[in-house]
Amino acid sequence: MQVKVFLNEDEFPKQWYNLAADLPSPMLPPLGPDGNPITPDMLAPVFPMNLIEQELSQERWIDIPEEIKALLYRWRPTPLHRAIHLEKALGTPAKIYYKNESVSPPGSHKPNTAVAQAWYNKQFGIEKLTTETGAGQWGSALAFACALVGLECKVFMVRISFDQKPFRKAMMQAWGATCIASPSNQTQAGQDILKRIPDTPGSLGIAISEAVEAAVSDKTGKTRYALGSVLNHVMLHQTIIGLEAKKQLKKIGEKKVDVIIGCAGGGSNFAGLAFPFVADKISGKDITIIPVEPTSCPTMTRAPFAYDHGDTAKMTPLLPMHSLGHNFIPPPIHAGGLRYHGMAPLVSQAIVEGLLTPQALHQTECYAAALLFAKTEGIICAPETSHAIAATIQEAQKAKEEGKKKVILFNLSGHGLMDLTGYDNYLAGKLIDYPLPEEDLQKSLESIKDLPQAPANKTGKW
């Protein structure tokens, strides 16, 4: 029995897939501070124009430049595995497949968009990228990409992570990036915060503010900012995952997939695997597509679809998305990449259209699933990825109860070798779960109320 499928170089996808072209309703535009749709020019100080065009594109297929294919080919196509040992442990009639994104040099799916963004910036004449990073996964991926493409890279890392995770900093520095603790004295935003709260642990919101400021305030005009999730062009670049998976499933003789699963923080690894299958669902195929989030940060399962800022400091445009409110502070779960108040507009709209079946899980059940996976399939997954595995196990058990030979595919978005503290705490019985009380949710949602409203009647669904 074949349990792993590679693709050859000539089978490598030649185009990315853009879900915006196929969604039943058109996407709502991002809005500026005045409530009017923003124009490409307004984004020009932040992103290069070639990426802004991708961000706004309605084209279904977008060619992957040869040079980006060569960059991706350094570690892609990633293998598709059949999890026969997990299946056996569960005694399920379901077949479980997973796409193994952990084999990239930084260890996750993040470089799929990092190398593309770095290359497009380089093409546009940009010399330096700035970004923020929380746990460090995205900062590492962008540092890696900038090294390959030949760009300077500056990463503002949330102070508390900077201090707690010195290895992430070393990783970025090994790839030649500069990594500094945020808030820093290098930006006005950082200085302001430090004046008010000298011993602040920092936050992703502050780090975004600093990274954006560092980009737009560079008078040479040769610096731009890069974001690792949420935006349309990031989802686009990640579709390489699902496009490869489709070819691999075909190669292994699997005609139909019943369930697609991915964890979702900003939405990019989930979208990357799922969107090519969402297209199938739109054209009538019977397929269940499940983005999984932490119960402690229930953006998709409990928050409204609304216009909100992408950051706490309200520096970004208003995005149409499921949002817990830009003031929401997620509890300290170990899956740092899932601690985000919003959700990618493309994922959000697919939810509104009824194309997705979001699910929320507690971190302890996710760690239990991750340990079963490590002991059967041999891979120690990232804390974020454990959410996809836990949902997969639930679906496989449901298939067992129903006696159905379902085919389940999930995204193994990254390995957990840089994030073992969570495992250590779980094994020591120290981890707890964080249900979100309704009153806390409502309080957080107040920050959305005065913002322009998403048009509730647009598709009749919100």
Add this chain to the structure above:
Amino acid sequence: MQVKVFLNEDEFPKQWYNLAADLPSPMLPPLGPDGNPITPDMLAPVFPMNLIEQELSQERWIDIPEEIKALLYRWRPTPLHRAIHLEKALGTPAKIYYKNESVSPPGSHKPNTAVAQAWYNKQFGIEKLTTETGAGQWGSALAFACALVGLECKVFMVRISFDQKPFRKAMMQAWGATCIASPSNQTQAGQDILKRIPDTPGSLGIAISEAVEAAVSDKTGKTRYALGSVLNHVMLHQTIIGLEAKKQLKKIGEKKVDVIIGCAGGGSNFAGLAFPFVADKISGKDITIIPVEPTSCPTMTRAPFAYDHGDTAKMTPLLPMHSLGHNFIPPPIHAGGLRYHGMAPLVSQAIVEGLLTPQALHQTECYAAALLFAKTEGIICAPETSHAIAATIQEAQKAKEEGKKKVILFNLSGHGLMDLTGYDNYLAGKLIDYPLPEEDLQKSLESIKDLPQAPANKTGKW
């Protein structure tokens, strides 16, 4: 231009290669405490008989059982990459290839023998394996293998590493292994040390003593010990690396390799890549084969070929090998896997036969090479692996000076994501080198003098 080669499942090697069958002189036997060759029965309390048979085998080719192939196939065949970006940075006419062993779930070549040893023990009716680990690479690999095969696993981890590297312990525990600090109170050897030196940081020698004692003292007879390098059967299992590489080079159209390079601590990743090419050299091909060691631990370049113990506590049989003396304490370089006083007997004898060209390098030049590699090829390598990369760069520069289009192949034995402290220190300018003064070497070699001597006249070469 093709820069990466996979192998399909049907191209997977079906046999391991045993260099012992082809060495010009027969291997010297291991000796017991009385100076007489040890018998298989004497090893039976420590290893299962099927592995003892492999250890002593003179067969050239040994079939890989189907079940072990399936275990290896979870992450193998590993890709063969062409390092075109490193070539370009060096401006060398040489072609540089590397075998990427970092893609295994524990991140190194170690699982190649770990899964084989676990499987053979299971076949023999063993229920539990014990081992020691220093930096943690081998302990992690055996924990992984035992999880897949279904064996209990107990790892004695050197106290100082146990405290300094809690992530390695978490990794082993995630795979279900027990990891305890050595010296422990669970063995007589551990208790004795703790009584004498309560605050000892421990040592690999002590940890080996504890792991062997824990295996042989289990009265059920269901526990054995596993070693991650040095022994013949370990080298045998690792030859999968070189056998795959040969097929991949053929597939990419490369008819001849001029230089083979691997780092060598106990010798297993080097042997794994090199031995199938050593066979070519024995049959007349012109090929330079370079094992690389730290200048601070110059086993191959400055130590004699002699009979010596594999451990500090003199619990192991006497092995015929290059040895700095079992009392040698290597300086605290970051490449923990290269801090070993001896060298695999098979590698040692190949050196004596003139088949290898050992080289020694300082750690700072190795880190410089690792950083160039990270920035060009994108992979952050293990501190051990950096020695192979530094030697590769030297060979590529030599080819440039000579204007020769050499083909160089090295083994990327593992990634460095669990060992970033060394990079951090190097980047901060804190790393130093440790030349070994001649008087210190001579003093250490005194521990060998009273042991039985390797017969100097056996091949006329020692």
